Amino acid sequence: MVQELEETGRTTALEEITAHTKAxxxxxxxxxxxxxxxxxxxKHLLESIAKES
Structure with missing residues (x-):
């Protein structure tokens, strides 16, 4: 997730986890x-990272 954020500026981790949970x-x-x-x-981690940026 961190690498994805660094490389693309976003992460799909939340969507992926949500999809697995629904399934x-x-x-x-x-x-x-x-x-x-x-x-x-x-969500809390992503908010913290966004505030640091």
Whole structure:
């Protein structure tokens, strides 16, 4: 995601995760250390990066 942002100025990570979640392929409970949906975390991270730019 960071490399994509650096190279293109945007990322499709949020759209990709949303699509996987809608398709029933959410792994946040296992992969996110918080044990819950990671979309909020990702939105917060992207907002933080945008503010730094």
């Amino acid at each position: 029933g392929r959410c792994g946040c409970e296992v992969n996110n250390p918080e044990g819950s949906c990671c979309i909020g975390n990702l």
